[in-house]
Amino acid sequence: MYLLLLAIAPGIAICFYFYLKDKFNREPAKYLIVCFLLGILCAIPAVIIEELGTSFSEEYLQGTMPVAAYIMLQAFVVVAFTEEGCKFFVLKKYAFPKPQFDEPFDGIIYSVMISMGFATIENIGYVLQNGVGTGVIRMLISVPAHASFAVLMGYYAGLAKFNIEKRSQLFLKGLLLATLFHGLFDGFLFLSEDKTVTQNISAILLILGGLVSWYLAIRLSLKSIRIHSNLSEQTHKANNPFQQFEN
Numbered sequence: 001m002y003l004l005l006l007a008i009a010p011g012i013a014i015c016f017y018f019y020l021k022d023k024f025n026r027e028p029a030k031y032l033i034v035c036f037l038l039g040i041l042c043a044i045p046a047v048i049i050e051e052l053g054t055s056f057s058e059e060y061l062q063g064t065m066p067v068a069a070y071i072m073l074q075a076f077v078v079v080a081f082t083e084e085g086c087k088f089f090v091l092k093k094y095a096f097p098k099p100q101f102d103e104p105f106d107g108i109i110y111s112v113m114i115s116m117g118f119a120t121i122e123n124i125g126y127v128l129q130n131g132v133g134t135g136v137i138r139m140l141i142s143v144p145a146h147a148s149f150a151v152l153m154g155y156y157a158g159l160a161k162f163n164i165e166k167r168s169q170l171f172l173k174g175l176l177l178a179t180l181f182h183g184l185f186d187g188f189l190f191l192s193e194d195k196t197v198t199q200n201i202s203a204i205l206l207i208l209g210g211l212v213s214w215y216l217a218i219r220l221s222l223k224s225i226r227i228h229s230n231l232s233e234q235t236h237k238a239n240n241p242f243q244q245f246e247n
Helices: 002-021 031-039 043-060 067-095 105-130 134-159 166-190 203-239
Strands: none
Touching: 002 031, 002 105, 002 134, 031 043, 031 105, 031 134, 031 203, 043 067, 043 105, 067 105, 067 134, 067 166, 105 134, 105 203, 134 203, 166 203
16 A cells, blocks of 8 residues: 555656745646646556557567667656657646647646646556655656656647647747657656676666756756746736736
């Protein structure tokens, strides 16, 4: 039971953190819960696509390129793009059209809720299989990483909501940026686990590369949160001109 709680707690805690950050016009809880549940469900097509992609790459690509290049291809295309693409699909099709999506920060909070649903179900599998140590590491590193990727995607979704002319470009930029950092994070860790690669490059250096990409994603996500929090505050005051005189 404690392993299950350890697996679930990080995602739920991050959800509450972002819910509280949405200070000016909070989204209906029912929509946020649905986003979380849809994030769980979109793990199903992600797993299927990843298995198909892995089978294809093993049959047609493995051995045709350097091992490190093959691993990074797996990390970026098979894993990162697939998972972020599934999350993006839910964000665009379910959350984005909602009338309640009416300020820039909403892109971030909806994206994070979807991602935390995905990360939580993924976390349950890893923690129940590998134990407390894995649970602690994923609580500190992997789940926050998923949140940071979601923030980057949601940041551009928030911009896209209010820029119809550049909506497609902004959507694409958010998806690709989330995929970039997800791919870098996973790719370095995948490389560190391959004995062929670690014969030439220290596993510690490769893990450090993953942590550097994690750090950069966190920094960018915090900056994105600040920007959209300020934009949402401005939007709220513009829609409520007497708000500054309240209290």
